[in-house]
Amino acid sequence: KAGVTQTPRYLIKTRGQQVTLSCSPISGHRSVSWYQQTPGQGLQFLFEYFSETQRNKGNFPGRFSGRQFSNSRSEMNVSTLELGDSALYLCASSLMGAKGNTIYFGEGSWLTVV
């Protein structure tokens, strides 16, 4: 069974630009969560989607947004990039989402903002 797939793995963007990251969950998993990891920080929760609906959102500015498609694939977008947005962005999937279900992570997308 294929794991969680994230693309692209590495990217460099300029301040002010926008970026879209993609995530394909494990087959059969309908919940997708996104996390940000910066140096010295744990994994900060961004948002969670299930059946194309955002069910929970972390404390991030409105520049961070996401969506989920009918095939459970998800994208997250960061607009007007800032230097502090440089981080590892992780996508995780689970069957139902956090309700006693384990979440499984992809390899992550490394974003560098210059």
Place this chain on the structure above:
Amino acid sequence: DQQVKQNSPSLSVQEGRISILNCDYTNSMFDYFLWYKKYPAEGPTFLISISSIKDKNEDGRFTVFLNKSAKHLSLHIVPSQPGDSAVYFCAASVAGGFKTIFGAGTRLFVKA
């Protein structure tokens, strides 16, 4: 608002000995707890979990203990191996909360 805390940023253990990683939480509504291991440049890998109705769960060299009254859980690795050197994250979730909250991580060094 750090609901899941890992107060030790790092831990060094000799190969063959026991590694004990600790985690404290503040939200008494958490009912599912997990441990993940993370190598550099990779995503976190699920290790082991425990439901709040249990106080111990074992999987091979890994055992997680949950003390609900103290709001504390720990991960024991016995025996520790050099390949266990990684960052370990403690995580917790609430039924119906639709998010898993992570601690800041503990870096484990296992010396050969």
